Amino acid sequence: MEITELKVFPKEGADKKLKAYVTITFEGSFVVRDLKIIDGNQGLFVAMPSRKVKEACLQCHNKNPIRSRYCSYCGKMLEWKSTNEQKFQSDHRDIAHPITVEAREYIQSRVLDAYAQEIRKKQYAEVS
Secondary structure (H helix, E strand, C coil): CCEEEEEEEECCCCCCCEEEEEEEEECCCEEEEEEEEEEECCEEEEECCEEECEEECCCCCCEEECCCCECCCCCCECCCCCCHHHHHCCCEEECCCCCCHHHHHHHHHHHHHHHHHHHHHHHHHHHC
């Protein structure tokens, strides 16, 4: 699948690690929004769009972020199963992500190239 459009939205502010949000379009027919360019320990990388994982309260069935102590609707103390898998589970889960290494590398290289171009454009505009 070819990327036919890439939009980079550089981010400025207090969060120094988040550099930009990105929207990509595949073959003019499928859009993925909210990819993030993050400045990590080993350089820039692309994080896929994700959502916060939630679980239902046993009393009122309101969905609460995992590891919450109290239900945000009824106030009941929540009891979570404590397994090794849950201890290491992330609070976020990818909404969309590449399955193969090749697809991940293709997306990351195109996104980071577009980000570099956007930064160069911005720097050139500031000098002019």
